[in-house]
Amino acid sequence: MPRPSISKKIIVSLAFLVLYLLPVFLKPFTGHARYAPLDMARAVREQYGPAAVLVETGNHLYAWKAKVQGRILPLDLRGAVMRQYGRGWIVGAVGVHKYDWRAIPWSSLGQAVLPVMLVSSDHFGQIQGVRRGAGRFSSVLKRVHTWYGRRAGKNFRLLEPLVLPVKGNAAYWKGLCRASLDNARRFDFIYKAIAEYRANLPLPQGRIKVVITLFTGNSPEMWMGAASQGDFAVIPPYAASLAVPASGRLTKDQKGVCYAVGHELGHTFGLGHSCSAPTPNPNCQKSIMENTQPPEAILTPHEVDFLKKSVFFK
Ligand SMILES: [Zn+2]
Structure with a gap:
């Protein structure tokens, strides 16, 4: 596969930024905080370093793992929510499907x-x-x-x-x-x-x-x-x-x-x-x-x- 161009990379990065900041922007309009998505690939990199890769072992809530030098390792989602959203946010789930994880703005x-x-x-x-x-x-x-x-x-x-x-x-x-x-x-x-x-x-x-x-x-x-x-x-x-x-x-x-x-x-x-x-x-x-x-x-x-x-x- 050809390497994506710089402009393509910027567009993808901006799209992700908008996606993850959306709940923050929505807050003043809805009058209350909402549950937000978790970036699993980022969670893997931040926990295990840039060489670690996100893997899915199935469709279940616990299907997300990190692959590090051939080994399959667990993800610390509590830590991931802290790093992605800051203090006052907690990790939770709205179901048991792999896409059911949420970051919850507990303190707000x-x-x-x-x-x-x-x-x-x-x-x-x-x-x-x-x-x-x-x-x-x-x-x-x-x-x-x-x-x-x-x-x-x-x-x-x-x-x-x-x-x-x-x-x-x-x-x-x-x-x-x-x-x-x-x-x-x-x-x-x-x-x-x-x-x-x-x-x-x-x-x-x-x-x-x-x-x-x-x-x-x-x-x-x-x-x-x-x-x-x-x-x-x-x-x-x-x-x-x-x-x-x-x-x-x-x-x-x-x-x-x-x-x-x-x-x-x-x-x-x-x-x-x-x-x-x-x-x-x-x-x-x-x-x-x-x-x-x-x-x-x-x-x-x-x-x-x-x-x-x-x-x-x-
Ligand atoms: Zn009663």
């Missing part, structure tokens, strides 16, 4: 809701299945988001779901969900899910509210164990198995999963149970913070006031 995300879909160890390799699961989780979150906007008159900012492969197979995680029906083990599932988040991603520190679910293959029957703790709302695997329409009627299962997400998220925003308020509203039973499910569920006037004052609702 502002107040937002971050969905995280854990993936059980036996489903790491299922690129399409994981994509479908994340899409279903998104559909649930979007419906809950629309519902909050309508009921509160303001809304929180919803980020794109991150996907996080974790230890433990589907049978193990489903066992934890089922065990939550036993009072003594009510929170085992959520504690384990939060521990996996904490081992892999930065602490939310009150600035981010995290909605976690888990992909264990198609598991619409896994509804048990939803709960919240601090900045975390943890929803069992049915949230990654049920597709919910953006508007219109909901089935019994769809209502159930929207209720679980909306209710636990409400706790992370600081809402308690409506009928346990010192002077409960006569309609407290109709609130999502009591027993009524979306789309019919309401927020009491007190709850609306509370959310409107929250820094998460803009």
Whole structure:
């Protein structure tokens, strides 16, 4: 192949520069930071020197490797994000395909809701299945988001779901969900899910509210164990198995999963149970913070006031 001319090289370099600076330019227009792409070839050169070559060993998230003097070596993507974007950025993924890596502007995300879909160890390799699961989780979150906007008159900012492969197979995680029906083990599932988040991603520190679910293959029957703790709302695997329409009627299962997400998220925003308020509203039973499910569920006037004052609702 002929060597590319200098002008061709400049054009290619400029194209890459525009591609990688695009999220930075977009920021002032969209009002919030976005996830950005990672330059894998640059990551290889910066980690192993100019002679190292980028190789792909498949289509999976972990397919990117460096070839250095005939040896295949792993890539440090955390370091790569630091070098390419600077401090305050972290590495994350939106799926398990090799093109699903993202640089995330963690310190400039502002107040937002971050969905995280854990993936059980036996489903790491299922690129399409994981994509479908994340899409279903998104559909649930979007419906809950629309519902909050309508009921509160303001809304929180919803980020794109991150996907996080974790230890433990589907049978193990489903066992934890089922065990939550036993009072003594009510929170085992959520504690384990939060521990996996904490081992892999930065602490939310009150600035981010995290909605976690888990992909264990198609598991619409896994509804048990939803709960919240601090900045975390943890929803069992049915949230990654049920597709919910953006508007219109909901089935019994769809209502159930929207209720679980909306209710636990409400706790992370600081809402308690409506009928346990010192002077409960006569309609407290109709609130999502009591027993009524979306789309019919309401927020009491007190709850609306509370959310409107929250820094998460803009
Ligand atoms: Zn509750």
